[in-house]
Structures are given as C-alpha cells and as structure tokens.
C-alpha cells in the first residue's frame with residue numbers, strides 16, 4: 001500500500017502502528033488497533049476529539065478516547081459476559097485497504113475480515129471497512145458486510161469522545177421531543193424536553209436519528225454531529241465515581257469530554273442478509289461562535 005505524502009505509518013518499538021495525517025486541512029492520527037481515530041485537529045481549530053492521558057496503547061486493548069468502533073455488539077455481550085464489552089473489533093489490528101489525498105481532505109479505508117481470531121468471539125462471516133474522511137470535517141463510516149450464507153444481526157456504535165472545555169457548561173441540542181432510556185438497563189422510556197445539561201453521570205440511549213449540536217460556550221464553538229444508519233444516539237459521561245473505576249481514565253478528567261455516539265443499539269438491532277451490508281456513519285463539523 002503506497003500512502004499519499006500527507007499520511008505516514010509510524011510504528012513504535014512495541015509494534016503499535018499508527019497512521020499520522022498531516023494535511024493542509026487537518027492533522028490527525030488513526031491507530032490500526034481498532035481502526036481507531038484518536039486525534040483530529042481541523043486547521044484553525046482546537047483538537048476536537050478527547051484522548052485520555054492514561055489511554056492504553058497496546059495491540060489487543062481498547063483505547064479510551066477518540067472514536068472507538070464498537071461492533072458487532074454494543075455494550076456487554078447479550079449472552080456471554082466473558083466476551084469483551086462493545087464487541088471485539090476495537091481490539092483487533094485492522095489493515096490499510098486504501099489511502100488517498102485530495103486538495104481538501106485525506107481518505108483512508110481500513111479493513112478487517114473474519115478469521116480464526118474473530119471466530120473465537122463471533123462465528124459469523126463478515127468484512128468490515130472503516131472509511132475515514134479527514135479534512136475540515138471528519139466523516140467516519142463503518143461498512144459491515146455479510147460475506148457468509150446466513151443472515152446475522154448486529155448492534156454497534158461509533159463511540160465518539162468529544163473534547164469540551166467543561167462538560168458542566170455545555171448544552172446538547174437536537175434531542176428535544178425524543179425519548180430515552182437511562183442507564184440502558186431500565187426499559188422505561190422517558191421524554192426529553194429541551195436541551196441536555198450534564199450535572200451527574202449520564203448514560204442515556206435516545207431513540208433518534210437527528211443531528212446533535214454540542215454548544216461549548218467556554219471554547220466558543222459548536223460541534224455539529226450528523227449521522228446515518230443509526231436510530232440510537234448514546235450520550236455518556238461517567239462523572240466522578242465511574243471515572244475512578246475506569247483504570248485508563250484520570251479520576252479528574254470527566255469534565256473534559258462528552259461522548260455522543262451514533263449507535264445501533266436498544267431496539268435498533270440490524271439484520272444483514274448474505275451479500276448485503278449496513279452503513280453506520282457519523283460526521284462532525286466545528287463551528288466557531
């Protein structure tokens with residue numbers, strides 16, 4: 001694979017490959033472990049994605065921050081608690097399938113197909129590609145194809161960690177009039193009235209395909225988060241006690257980020273027939289205020 005001039009593959013001595021993007025429109029990084037976009041800094045803006053200072057960068061381990069790709073299940077495995085939370089592809093080494101640059105962006109495609117290693121977690125035949133368009137906007141699309149002979153079902157998410165100046169000061173727009181489930185374990189749906197403020201642990205799954213805007217008055221910017229192929233939007237901040245339980249997150253870091261996740265989760269379980277595919281897309285744009 002020949003990479004364009006704005007993309008280099010760096011590998012540290014421990015063998016952790018990372019694509020480094022240095023383009024006129026943006027800089028960023030993508031770890032091949034998990035096809036994980038860890039950084040995106042559009043030209044003229046502050047970093048948009050949050051990365052934990054204690055993130056573990058080891059092949060086979062999920063990364064705290066950036067955009068974890070959760071697939072083929074969201075949250076705990078529905079039947080087997082010994083299997084990893086949020087699926088297994090976020091802890092597998094993907095390969096670079098395509099990379100090119102234009103005047104306005106870099107386009108990178110990463111690929112992971114079924115193998116003996118994936119079958120240890122999930123028996124199905126599949127081919128997943130993560131398409132990353134990185135420029136003034138960041139667009140990430142998970143393409144999940146069924147390459148087998150029987151239908152399978154999937155859930156998943158693009159579990160995006162957004163950098164905010166102080167989560168206690170942001171307001172989240174776009175989910176007014178929708179319904180959500182708090183904590184994912186209670187089946188009771190609650191209505192959302194108005195904007196969302198974060199003043200405690202929040203782990204909500206909204207039934208919505210709407211665009212979400214994160215208004216950050218201290219950084220004087222708005223993050224506009226569009227999506228497609230997703231009927232669930234997860235809003236997550238671990239707040240104080242859960243942050244202490246997460247070993248790869250500094251205890252005091254919870255005000256610095258907010259997760260807005262484009263998900264197939266809850267009632268949004270997707271069945272993919274043989275030869276068919278599902279596309280899950282999220283696009284982020286930054287607006288200065």
Ligand SMILES: O=P(O)(O)OC[C@H]1O[C@@H](O)[C@H](O)[C@@H](O)[C@@H]1O
Pocket residue numbers: 062085086159184203204234236261
């Ligand atoms: O620690 P993990 O596996 O990356 O998950 C982080 C969080 O991910 C969110 O999507 C879930 O709704 C939370 O319940 C979970 O705690």
